[in-house]
Amino acid sequence: MPLKICLTHDVDRIRKTFQYFTHDVRNLKLGKLRTLFNGERPYWQLERLMELEESYGVRSTFFFLHETLPFKPFSPANWKLSLGRYSLLEPEVKRIIRKLDAGGWEIGVHGSFNSYKNIKLLIDEKSILEDVLGKKVTGIRQHYLNLNIPETWILQREAGFEYDASYGKKRGIGYRNNRYIPFTDETSGMYVIPLALMECYLFSEAKNDPEKAWSLTKSLMDEAEQNNAVFTVLWHQRMFNEEEFTGYAEVYRRIIAEGKQREANFVRCGDIYDEALPKTRTLAR
Numbered sequence: 195m196p197l198k199i200c201l202t203h204d205v206d207r208i209r210k211t212f213q214y215f216t217h218d219v220r221n222l223k224l225g226k227l228r229t230l231f232n233g234e235r236p237y238w239q240l241e242r243l244m245e246l247e248e249s250y251g252v253r254s255t256f257f258f259l260h261e262t263l264p265f266k267p268f269s270p271a272n273w274k275l276s277l278g279r280y281s282l283l284e285p286e287v288k289r290i291i292r293k294l295d296a297g298g299w300e301i302g303v304h305g306s307f308n309s310y311k312n313i314k315l316l317i318d319e320k321s322i323l324e325d326v327l328g329k330k331v332t333g334i335r336q337h338y339l340n341l342n343i344p345e346t347w348i349l350q351r352e353a354g355f356e357y358d359a360s361y362g363k364k365r366g367i368g369y370r371n372n373r374y375i376p377f378t379d380e381t382s383g384m385y386v387i388p389l390a391l392m393e394c395y396l397f398s399e400a401k402n403d404p405e406k407a408w409s410l411t412k413s414l415m416d417e418a419e420q421n422n423a424v425f426t427v428l429w430h431q432r433m434f435n436e437e438e439f440t441g442y443a444e445v446y447r448r449i450i451a452e453g454k455q456r457e458a459n460f461v462r463c464g465d466i467y468d469e470a471l472p473k474t475r476t477l478a479r
């Protein structure tokens with residue numbers, strides 16, 4: 195069976211804000227501060243990503259976040275959850291979501307930080323995104339891969355989601371508990387698509403050496419192929435900002451190029467779900 199590759203992106207934030215102060219200043223990357231003032235948008239990157247995938251004739255799944263956690267100015271640990279966030283109701287966010295959808299990309303919910311234990315948030319976020327899209331959303335991935343098993347899956351099902359793509363290692367790369375194949379969780383009935391590789395853990399394991407990152411990726415692709423797994427990867431769109439995340443975009447491109455060479459099938463999460471839709475299970479769709 196040919197390798198299956200599932201490309202995904204979590205859109206956590208589209209603006210660079212507090213990172214200028216917690217990241218660049220700490221590391222004395224003062225040159226980067228210029229983008230704070232000159233109108234460049236280092237974290238947007240969405241069109242660039244579309245062009246790259248279009249050039250290989252592949253499509254991916256984007257999970258969009260609608261975070262509503264209140265901002266706590268005296269608690270810096272909370273900054274990255276609440277600052278620099280966007281709303282699904284901003285005109286340019288609506289525009290890009292519709293453009294992606296019209297171009298064949300899949301759009302899912304990136305469940306906000308507390309939504310894994312809060313059905314109201316799950317329902318609200320799904321319905322806001324559906325209003326923007328004008329159609330039903332089937333999939334979700336939780337922010338930070340927050341997951342109580344099986345409680346989160348039960349809530350997601352109740353909220354009307356049909357698959358979850360949050361099952362992955364919270365740190366590190368590779369398949370959690372060697373679950374290679376998407377599965378239906380028995381207790382909740384949720385269909386689960388395991389995550390194999392997230393770019394930030396990859397680069398931390400590779401000590402930021404892009405060549406090392408690529409060789410780790412290739413061995414994971416081999417492992418996936420040997421186990422008939424779906425090779426699901428997560429690249430946050432802001433990490434296509436080359437200046438700050440050097441080499442990340444190139445490893446992503448090489449995954450696609452290598453997949454093409456291996457004659458892999460490129461599937462969106464929703465395609466995996468549709469294909470697996472058990473003939474035994476009927477869903478109100």
Ligand SMILES: [Zn+2]
Nearest residue numbers: 204206337338
């Ligand atoms: Zn996230």
